[in-house]
């Protein structure tokens with residue numbers, strides 16, 4: 243089986259789907275090559291993520307990683323949430339095929355953007371800026387030499 247049982251579980255029964263009615267922060271990120279898009283909304287209390295929802299239009303790995311990220315981030319401090327790595331996401335899911343590792347970056351980047359959106363909209367300094375892969379013009383998940391090269395054909 244290409245995907246772990248946990249990946250399949252989160253794909254078939256994604257947790258925390260939707261949009262918060264009155265979010266404190268929103269992050270949206272898209273993979274320009276495969277076209278997958280994810281949006282994450284957070285509620286914040288005492289610098290911790292008190293509630294979280296996601297919407298992902300994308301591949302099964304993107305949906306499963308988005309779902310698990312919302313479970314991991316709930317209750318975390320903002321600083322801990324932006325430090326979640328794609329490896330931690332993959333490990334939490336029992337592993338991902340190498341060609342699908344990049345899909346988890348969609349989820350971690352969406353979360354980082356939501357945290358920074360909250361901070362900036364409250365007159366504070368962003369803490370994830372500079373670490374968001376999708377903001378890097380050189381980030382290409384489909385690059386041949388990229389260790390996490392995507393298996394989706396370029397359009």
Ligand code: FES
Nearest residue numbers: 276278301304345
């Ligand atoms: S995020 Fe595009 S193929 Fe998975």
